[in-house]
Amino acid sequence: MAPVLTIRNLRKAYGETVILHDVNIEIEEGDFLVLVGPSGCGKSTLLNCIAGLEPITGGSVAIGGREMTKAPPKDRDIAMVFQSYALYPTMTVAKNITFGMKVRGVDSATQKRKLEEVARQLQISQLLDRKPGQLSGGQRQRVAMGRALVREPKLFLFDEPLSNLDAKLRVEMRTEIKRLHQDLGASMVYVTHDQIEAMTLATKIVVMKGGVIQQIGAPSEIYNRPANMFVADFMGSPAMNLIPATVENGQVAIAREGDEPILIDLPGGASLPRDVVLGLRPEDIVEPGARSGAHVVPARCKVEVVEPAGADTYVVSRLGGAAVTARLSAETQARAGQPLDVAFDLGKASFFEPQTGARLN
Known part of the structure; x- marks a missing residue:
């Protein structure tokens, strides 16, 4: 079976400034890949390249075995959850979640069934008639996740989805995302600068610095056998x-x-x-x-x-x-x-x- 995501020799440059240097990553179905590194290391740029929101300078991206290097985001069979939630303020929660399906011409019975399913899964059934302005940060995050879930994509992309939440809520939502991953067996790519988040969520971690991959491995491998002093110092709290x-x-x-x-x-x-x-x-x-x-x-x-x-x-x-x-x-x-x-x-x-x-x- 083809890997869910294959990135080969990916380069991204703005003029003379190279942001990503020869990135090679492969993930299998059901993997939870976390891209982690300090601010400015290129992890969000890499996520945008996978999503098709940024054109790449060199290399290739394949999703589900299909070449996607030049495909627009809508053809990539992905769903993205942003840090800012990106909800429509004038629409109810229910309409926010079903809007994408409506645009794609999904029949209303299927829309209703999928909406009820994810609302139950994310415990937001009681919020469906509210507008985003009436929700807490954690509730908005759940709605943004619900909108991604109803699409049943090949690949979920998360861009620092918890960084706007307070510490206690972050821990709760982290558990929620981990449970979702286990229940769905979905393939996920998740960007964070928080190495605790990376260690607790990932089946595979990519540690980045200055647009270069420093190490790829399971959380235990990254923690116990860091490839260099940067990884040793960055992963773990307190650091090695x-x-x-x-x-x-x-x-x-x-x-x-x-x-x-x-x-x-x-x-x-x-x-x-x-x-x-x-x-x-x-x-x-x-x-x-x-x-x-x-x-x-x-x-x-x-x-x-x-x-x-x-x-x-x-x-x-x-x-x-x-x-x-x-x-x-x-x-x-x-x-x-x-x-x-x-x-x-x-x-x-x-x-x-x-x-x-x-x-x-």
Whole structure:
């Protein structure tokens, strides 16, 4: 079966300014692909190229195995949900949802059936006679999604659909979208700058920076084996600790202010250059005794900042000249200015090349 979406060597430039460099992506039916990256990385431009709202400079786009590079948006069998909702203010919710079907000449019995179906699915049956101005942000978002759902397209495109909502509502709508994806088995491409949103929703993540794809993979792969320091730093909250270190005689040495360096045996006889950056997630710096195994190494750090965060406490120290965050339990006895015994769990440690940022292990 043909992939739902195939992008080959896609380039987008405005005059001399290249926005997207040789983008290659493929998604299968039922995939939830999330494009994530900082503002200005080209993710919304890429979505617009898939939708046909932006002409591309080079390469090709195929949807459902059909060449769509030059096809207008209406012929691409897609439905788009925008950040701004783009609802017609003078029409009721029901008319907003059925308008596209009416334009395409769908008979009124089918319109009615599909409207009732999505209204029930999105829990907006009681809102059908209202106008968009009488709805909350979350309700408007549901209406915009309802309008996309009734089309039953090959591909759903979401452009930062939750960024106008408050934090609590964002979490609720995220769950809603995840449930929709599971129920429908629909194929979705979703743009966000929020890496938590990306991790929770995606079956596959594309991390972008400066119009270039940095890594494509499942959320667990992106999180546990980032391809470079940019991905390591961008994905995860708090971000992965990136600690400058040196390698000598099969050991990694991490400098400590006013103390001997921390020495760590290299896992499994790995071969690394002299200067490296050690990548370690905050949850892999733990209280002594919390984990055991050959990869767990005791270390003592001087605490700079303690940040209680409910179930966790984030403790910041300085190692190798970098601020290093440990995710400890709420009961930790850490105090600012005091030394603290911790353990590094190097089972999932990443090593990076300091100049290029590329992964070494």
